[in-house]
Amino acid sequence: MNDLAFREPSFVADAVRIARKDLLIEFRSRSGFLSAAVFALLSLAIFRFSWDPTAVSSIDLAPGILWVIFTFAGLLGLNRSFNVEQVDRAMDALLASPVSREAVFAGKALGNFVFVMAVQLLALPTLALFFGLPVGPEWWGVLAVALLAGVGFVAVGTLFAAVASNTRLAEMLLPMLALPFFVPVLIPAAQATSSLLAGRPLSEVVPELKIMGAFDIVFVAACTLAFPFTLEE
Amino acid sequence: MADSDTGTLSAPQRAVVRRNGPPPELEGGTALVADGVTRKYGARAVVKNVSLRLNAGDCLALFGPNGAGKTTLLRMLGGLLKPHSGRVTLHGRELPGEAATRRLLGVISHRSMLYDALTVRENVMFAAECQGLRHAAAATDAVLEQLHVHDRADTPVRALSRGLQQRVSIARALVHGPRLVLLDEPYTGLDETGARALTDALRALKANGATVVLITHNLSEGLALATETAIMRDGMFVHQMTRPPEDYVVTEYATMYRELVAGVE
Amino acid sequence: MTSVSMPETGTSVRRTMPALDWVLVLALLAVGGAVVRALVFTPADAMLGAVQRLLYVHVPSAIQGMYVACTIMAVCGGLYLWIKDERLDRIAESAAEVGFVFLSVVLVTGAIWGKSSWGTAWAWEPRLTSALFLWFVVLSYLVLRDAIENREARARLSAVLGVLALLLVPFIHMTVYLFRGLHPEPLALKPGKPDMSPEMLTTFLIANLAFMFLFFALVRVRYQWASMRDERAALEQA
Numbered sequence: 001m002n003d004l005a006f007r008e009p010s011f012v013a014d015a016v017r018i019a020r021k022d023l024l025i026e027f028r029s030r031s032g033f034l035s036a037a038v039f040a041l042l043s044l045a046i047f048r049f050s051w052d053p054t055a056v057s058s059i060d061l062a063p064g065i066l067w068v069i070f071t072f073a074g075l076l077g078l079n080r081s082f083n084v085e086q087v088d089r090a091m092d093a094l095l096a097s098p099v100s101r102e103a104v105f106a107g108k109a110l111g112n113f114v115f116v117m118a119v120q121l122l123a124l125p126t127l128a129l130f131f132g133l134p135v136g137p138e139w140w141g142v143l144a145v146a147l148l149a150g151v152g153f154v155a156v157g158t159l160f161a162a163v164a165s166n167t168r169l170a171e172m173l174l175p176m177l178a179l180p181f182f183v184p185v186l187i188p189a190a191q192a193t194s195s196l197l198a199g200r201p202l203s204e205v206v207p208e209l210k211i212m213g214a215f216d217i218v219f220v221a222a223c224t225l226a227f228p229f230t231l232e233e
Numbered sequence: 234m235a236d237s238d239t240g241t242l243s244a245p246q247r248a249v250v251r252r253n254g255p256p257p258e259l260e261g262g263t264a265l266v267a268d269g270v271t272r273k274y275g276a277r278a279v280v281k282n283v284s285l286r287l288n289a290g291d292c293l294a295l296f297g298p299n300g301a302g303k304t305t306l307l308r309m310l311g312g313l314l315k316p317h318s319g320r321v322t323l324h325g326r327e328l329p330g331e332a333a334t335r336r337l338l339g340v341i342s343h344r345s346m347l348y349d350a351l352t353v354r355e356n357v358m359f360a361a362e363c364q365g366l367r368h369a370a371a372a373t374d375a376v377l378e379q380l381h382v383h384d385r386a387d388t389p390v391r392a393l394s395r396g397l398q399q400r401v402s403i404a405r406a407l408v409h410g411p412r413l414v415l416l417d418e419p420y421t422g423l424d425e426t427g428a429r430a431l432t433d434a435l436r437a438l439k440a441n442g443a444t445v446v447l448i449t450h451n452l453s454e455g456l457a458l459a460t461e462t463a464i465m466r467d468g469m470f471v472h473q474m475t476r477p478p479e480d481y482v483v484t485e486y487a488t489m490y491r492e493l494v495a496g497v498e
Numbered sequence: 499m500t501s502v503s504m505p506e507t508g509t510s511v512r513r514t515m516p517a518l519d520w521v522l523v524l525a526l527l528a529v530g531g532a533v534v535r536a537l538v539f540t541p542a543d544a545m546l547g548a549v550q551r552l553l554y555v556h557v558p559s560a561i562q563g564m565y566v567a568c569t570i571m572a573v574c575g576g577l578y579l580w581i582k583d584e585r586l587d588r589i590a591e592s593a594a595e596v597g598f599v600f601l602s603v604v605l606v607t608g609a610i611w612g613k614s615s616w617g618t619a620w621a622w623e624p625r626l627t628s629a630l631f632l633w634f635v636v637l638s639y640l641v642l643r644d645a646i647e648n649r650e651a652r653a654r655l656s657a658v659l660g661v662l663a664l665l666l667v668p669f670i671h672m673t674v675y676l677f678r679g680l681h682p683e684p685l686a687l688k689p690g691k692p693d694m695s696p697e698m699l700t701t702f703l704i705a706n707l708a709f710m711f712l713f714f715a716l717v718r719v720r721y722q723w724a725s726m727r728d729e730r731a732a733l734e735q736a
Contacts, residue, residue: 098332
């Protein structure tokens with residue numbers, strides 16, 4: 001009389017569950033998010049103090065700063081992606097379960113995406129505040145750019161976090177591996193932000209959005225396919 | 234193993250009842266077969282052409298010095314590693330397999346495989362949901378009770394002693410009623426109570442018709458549970474034995490073991 | 499060249515690298531010949547001056563370093579992930595190291611040329627920028643390999659990087675076209691497509707062939723070294 005009722009594994013449910021688990025762990029320990037948030041805010045303050053307003057206008061300077069900070073705060077979060085699975089080998093239990101490898105990757109990336117966006121939601125208002133930027137409807141465009149950039153960023157970043165977790169120097173290797181890959185996301189993002197904050201209409205940043213969108217599609221697919229190869233089998 | 238969940242019992246009652254017997258289609262018969270399994274590390278073979286055959290209800294105790302290839306063999310038996318040659322089948326299905334096959338597995342090692350920031354219940358629920366259990370909460374409660382950790386269910390794992398953590402790890406591995414349970418030195422670091430709880434759980438598994446493969450350095454515990462024993466050295470089985478359960482001659486076995494692995498440790 | 503027979507297996511293992519690899523020597527002579535031809539027998543470009551002769555080093559290095567090396571890395575990496583043959587990994591590893599050297603040459607010659615022709619050692623034009631980013635990626639490939647001890651993991655993970663790197667290249671191109679730098683692109687910037695007289699064209703082709711020869715000779719030597727290293731490691735472990 002067996003009454004263990006099972007349901008078939010669902011990619012979405014599995015990924016969401018893994019993301020939720022990671023975010024719950026992050027929320028409980030808090031140190032990762034706090035480090036990234038403090039880093040972002042402190043950096044913004046430092047950049048503000050080292051800026052000579054008579055030489056460069058805030059609208060010219062702020063976008064570049066925003067995206068540099070986004071990158072390094074994001075890297076702080078990405079570094080931690082796989083730590084939690086390695087400490088007590090929890091990953092082994094996950095891999096032995098019916099959950100697919102692709103769902104594990106999607107779950108990890110989703111958790112990282114929430115992390116990165118959370119930091120960004122702190123950084124954007126702070127940027128506006130510190131640099132005296134006007135706040136208007138153009139910021140919705142900036143948010144959209146941030147979302148688009150975030151997807152590509154976490155796809156590549158999560159994959160290389162998985163690669164780096166196999167090495168001796170994981171935390172140092174991750175930036176080295178990932179930064180060249182971030183460039184096709186960061187440069188269009190910075191340029192689009194710059195245009196939008198200067199008041200240009202959304203239609204003018206369509207080329208940037210296209211590159212980011214293409215990058216997102218190509219690399220989300222490629223990294224999902226590549227992820228199983230980062231696991232020893 | 235996906236099926237409907239009709240029944241007149243309540244979910245918690247059903248969760249308890251299911252522990253009393255295997256599903257009809259898996260009752261008796263050959264459970265786990267490894268056929269000429271080899272795994273290399275570079276040019277060196279870590280597991281050399283190993284074959285074994287276990288029935289439902291069998292327990293294989295695998296002994297051997299460090300570096301003999303026991304863990305690698307175990308990971309191949311669980312589908313976590315692919316053999317470079319040969320194959321492993323579980324209930325007729327090849328490993329590594331698809332979701333339905335992986336659901337038959339439970340893995341326990343001396344690492345807890347838990348998330349220490351989460352509570353006991355959260356860890357086991359996560360495992361239960363990953364296995365696809367429809368009544369994850371009921372199954373979680375049942376297994377926590379079975380292993381006597383129910384009273385600490387809302388404690389974060391990091392606040393527990395090693396022995397308790399291991400019991401939670403066992404709960405995590407068994408919540409979905411696996412038919413093949415693989416244990417890699419589970420007695421390491423366990424105190425008296427923990428070791429007893431583990432042995433009880435393993436006896437219950439065998440009684441339910443599950444197949445167990447146990448790597449341990451503890452000869453007496455292993456021999457007490459085993460229906461088959463094997464000594465592994467340099468990637469190969471140097472001794473295999475099918476032992477009737479009453480035959481408990483630990484000292485003889487220990488002497489033979491020492492002779493067979495002389496020069497390695 | 500010394501070889502030693504291993505008593506049990508009967509295979510012979512080369513213990514030292516050959517003192518003189520003839521293929522490499524020939525390749526170096528070919529490159530030397532191309533250089534001589536460029537310096538002595540080919541007139542300098544009227545407009546761009548003597549420095550333009552760097553073209554004969556810069557462009558072939560770019561072709562080998564960027565296109566050939568990276569394609570080999572990606573293709574061998576991808577094939578390795580499919581069939582797990584260690585030789586593919588060794589080819590990728592060798593191509594990466596030699597490609598790294600060639601890419602460095604591209605950047606240095608590009609800087610020298612730029613400084614003399616346009617007054618600036620660097621310009622954010624598509625090909626140079628791609629070369630720069632590929633240089634970074636190949637460097638990170640080499641550092642990654644260095645950070646992994648397990649042979650199988652090293653091959654597998656660097657193969658993943660190699661394949662993804664090839665996917666990156668078109669995006670870098672696209673991004674640079676989008677990029678609005680602070681200074682305008684130099685007008686006379688044509689590292690690859692100046693109008694060439696027939697003599698210059700011949701020299702150009704010869705240089706390309708010579709560098710291709712050199713690239714493959716170097717990869718071959720590096721591959722042999724890698725094979726020896728792997729065999730020795732396998733013997734030590736057995």
